[in-house]
Amino acid sequence: MVVIMKPGTPQEEINRLTVQLEDLGLTVSPTNGVGCTILGLVGDTTSVDMGKITLNENVDRVVRIQEPFKKANRKFHPQDSVILAGGVPFGEGTFTVIAGPCSVESKEQIIEVAQDVKDCGAAMLRGGAFKPRSSPYSFQGMGLDGLKLLEEAREATGLPIVTEIMSPKYCDIFEEKVDLIQIGARNMQNFDLLKEVGKMSKPVLLKRGLSSSYEEWMLSAEYIMSEGNENVILCERGIRTFETETRNTMDVSAIPCVKRMSHLPIIADPSHSGGYYWLVEPLALAAAAAGADGLIVEVHNDPANAKCDGQQSLTPENFRALMEKLRPLVEMMGKTLVQAVV
Numbered sequence: 001m002v003v004i005m006k007p008g009t010p011q012e013e014i015n016r017l018t019v020q021l022e023d024l025g026l027t028v029s030p031t032n033g034v035g036c037t038i039l040g041l042v043g044d045t046t047s048v049d050m051g052k053i054t055l056n057e058n059v060d061r062v063v064r065i066q067e068p069f070k071k072a073n074r075k076f077h078p079q080d081s082v083i084l085a086g087g088v089p090f091g092e093g094t095f096t097v098i099a100g101p102c103s104v105e106s107k108e109q110i111i112e113v114a115q116d117v118k119d120c121g122a123a124m125l126r127g128g129a130f131k132p133r134s135s136p137y138s139f140q141g142m143g144l145d146g147l148k149l150l151e152e153a154r155e156a157t158g159l160p161i162v163t164e165i166m167s168p169k170y171c172d173i174f175e176e177k178v179d180l181i182q183i184g185a186r187n188m189q190n191f192d193l194l195k196e197v198g199k200m201s202k203p204v205l206l207k208r209g210l211s212s213s214y215e216e217w218m219l220s221a222e223y224i225m226s227e228g229n230e231n232v233i234l235c236e237r238g239i240r241t242f243e244t245e246t247r248n249t250m251d252v253s254a255i256p257c258v259k260r261m262s263h264l265p266i267i268a269d270p271s272h273s274g275g276y277y278w279l280v281e282p283l284a285l286a287a288a289a290a291g292a293d294g295l296i297v298e299v300h301n302d303p304a305n306a307k308c309d310g311q312q313s314l315t316p317e318n319f320r321a322l323m324e325k326l327r328p329l330v331e332m333m334g335k336t337l338v339q340a341v342v
């Protein structure tokens, strides 16, 4: 439910009504728009007497929201959210590129790739330390040793780091060490993990599940946000379809559709979407043209010998070429390409 206040309502009146609503057991999230305030109500609003609230002379309208997600909903929060991760902005007028290998493999590898992607214009470094692999016999990632190497790469380049969390048991260590916590597609509906990450203060990159609807995805964001962590960035990473030529199918529509539904920033992962290095550039450009707020791209210094996802990894040269094509497109979309902080 949202309560739209009349333009120019004094703050004391808004505070008075907020207390009244909180006394009914509701959580009130105010949004201050141009000249008018909207109070978003979360909780059991079914028992709230809308008529009584409308009687308040400062209330313009009370609207029941049918959508099951509230905190992620644009109706509650009309302006785009800007989320900061390690000082790097996502959303509203910015275009932010995260790049790096699928997995951290060695100190030399991660530092070399970090330096290369930074030189090409990436603002953050990605690299998996804990890898969700379809087969238990595949490389599972370097674990905590990989996390240490990511920290060393951050130290060497100044690039903030993005890496995937797979278990709530690592929340404390991720809280301390990681700048942006990735929830992978396979864990999008791991509700216990979402709830624990929702208690953290670090921003979260929430990838879309392999076959999740927009609403299911928004509800997963809601799990995180309802625990208190409202810093969620969404990521379209391709969905399962009947097509077998590509690894997944990038759902370009997700970008404008989700932007209508939610105020959260949304980026795209053209690497997992297509599954082949030659598909990364066209998919990345399509996502930027559809209004994405950034990209997460797999880049490897030796794709042929990568321990994971080499076939979809760009070489640093190909990544440079992609960045050159992106620059004018990002500008045409009225956005600024975010530079590395240092």
Ligand code: PEP
Pocket (backbone or CB within 6 Å): 102, 128, 132, 183, 184, 185, 186, 207, 237, 269, 272
């Ligand atoms: C990844 O980013 O390496 C990854 C495993 O992504 P996803 O969860 O989208 O498959």
Ligand code: MN
Pocket (backbone or CB within 6 Å): 102, 103, 272, 298, 308, 309
């Ligand atoms: Mn990967």
